[in-house]
Amino acid sequence: MGHYLSIDIGGTYIKYALIDERHRLYHHQKTKTPENIDQAILKQIDTIVEAVADKHNIDGIGISTAGIVDREKGEIIYAGPTIKDYKDTAFKRELTEKYKLPVHVENDVNAALLGEIWKGAARNQNNVFCITLGTGIGGAYYDHQLMDGSHHQANSVGYLLYEPETRTNYEGRASTAALNKLIAKELGEEISAIAVFERAKNGDETCSSIIQSWTKEVAKGLSQIILLTDPKCILIGGGVSAQGDYLLEQIQNQLELFLPDNFLKTELKIAELFNDAALYGAVYPFFDVAVV
Incomplete structure (x- = not known):
């Protein structure tokens, strides 16, 4: 080798x-x-x-x-x-x-x-969906193999949930770029997302409200993935995943709003390998x- x-x-x-x-x-x-x-x-x-x-x-x-x-x-x-x-x-x-x-x-x-299944948070697991939250939003699904679709276009989750009224799709509302726009609108452009997360953890109500509003949009898309693929696990990657358990808790709190009662069985995990x-x-x- x-x-x-x-x-x-x-x-x-x-x-x-x-x-x-x-x-x-x-x-x-x-x-x-x-x-x-x-x-x-x-x-x-x-x-x-x-x-x-x-x-x-x-x-x-x-x-x-x-x-x-x-x-x-x-x-x-x-x-x-x-x-x-x-x-x-x-x-x-x-x-x-x-x-x-x-x-x-x-x-x-x-x-x-593939890296996370081989060496990371989903090591040796099957039926795993990965979503990356960054400037855009990307998705991938592994069920004994990568699931691409007939035209290699499956899991293009950033294009989900288009709203004609706002002319935005899922990544337009739930990416970290969207979070930064929300922060700039509420607090000004000089405040970073990292700072807003820290303030929210320390009880700042305005920052908590911003994070809750954004994670609600993230949860909307994750609910669609769960309804369509019923994965054992959803891995959350991208730079914002460094927020770890706090981020998972915020998303988890919103997720059941968009699913039938007692429906949520998929585990949410943070990607490990960055x-x-x-x-x-x-x-x-x-x-x-x-x-x-």
Whole structure:
């Protein structure tokens, strides 16, 4: 078993690391994600691979990325506005041809879920849904395998619950970007979400009201996921998951409002691996391990 290069492409940063035969991540690095003009992201990935391969023997490349991925082709088949002109970026073809190495490409939330099932909060569990709360909202579902849908578009939960009156969808009301807008409206733009959570924990009524209002929107979407998939567990990831048990308690208190009486059996858990989850998940297919 050799060493593999794992790369996680986000809207702000590209993070990467090597993983060894004992499944240990090392040599963590990150660089700013370039504006994607003239395939700048693909070129940046090529630069990273070339630099790492020059110093280390690697046996494969795993890529976690925003956007909808055709994992067989290893390319982006749909991307929202976060990354410009990203559709049709053919990572697998380009990198395999140049480096003669196997390349695996996976959606970032799918990769994070695989990482958490392999090494994190849902270790060796089945029937797990993962939701990431960030600038947008992403979803992934694992039931003996990743469940993609016929067109690789399943679990696009950020588009749920569209309201014609406000012209907003689920991520427009329940993402951390939406939370920041709510905070700016109530308290001003200089107050951070972290500060609002701390004040709410210490009994500040205005901050508590903001958190309750936002977690109610989060709970609305989670209720739809529960009704449709009945997962054993829902993992909550994204930067806001650092709020841990307090965040879970706030969501749990709101969740039963949107479900029938005595219906809630799904366990809510905080993702454990944070930035490493997608790095583990991106290279998971290279390791001969049975998760469940």
